[in-house]
Amino acid sequence: MIEISIFCFLLRVKTPACDIQAVSFVLDGVQYWSMVIYVYDEKDVKIRELTAELQRERKRSAAYQEQLDMVLRDMEEHSNHLSRNIDDIVQSVKEIESRRVRCELRNSENSLDSLFTILAKRSPEEESDTISPRQNKSLTVSSL
Numbered sequence: 001m002i003e004i005s006i007f008c009f010l011l012r013v014k015t016p017a018c019d020i021q022a023v024s025f026v027l028d029g030v031q032y033w034s035m036v037i038y039v040y041d042e043k044d045v046k047i048r049e050l051t052a053e054l055q056r057e058r059k060r061s062a063a064y065q066e067q068l069d070m071v072l073r074d075m076e077e078h079s080n081h082l083s084r085n086i087d088d089i090v091q092s093v094k095e096i097e098s099r100r101v102r103c104e105l106r107n108s109e110n111s112l113d114s115l116f117t118i119l120a121k122r123s124p125e126e127e128s129d130t131i132s133p134r135q136n137k138s139l140t141v142s143s144l
Contacts (some may be wrong), residue, residue, distance in 0.1 A: 019038040
């Protein structure tokens, strides 16, 4: 009678130069081993090395891209913040300029009012002491 008991064990080892696969099993109390070795030539090894390097560089490039995107987002937010601040400053300057102009207009109106008040309070003798522009011109011409 044949007794069948199977116990299977798989071992796999990968190196840059080869892959090794080993299988062990027991059949009728006898242990059997099977081993397969894949040996790569130099071209295959170089291809594997370059492929692994390419994968590392792609990961590194993705990390750099993510950092660059974050920096660009921060720069854009900062630029928007500065634009809002500049708009606020321009608006404030416009308001200040408008107030200054209104104040100057009020002051000039007050000055005119003061001048009219002073002129209205003058006595007739004071008015005769004043030289009109026409008299001033004649004095200037006759003095030459």
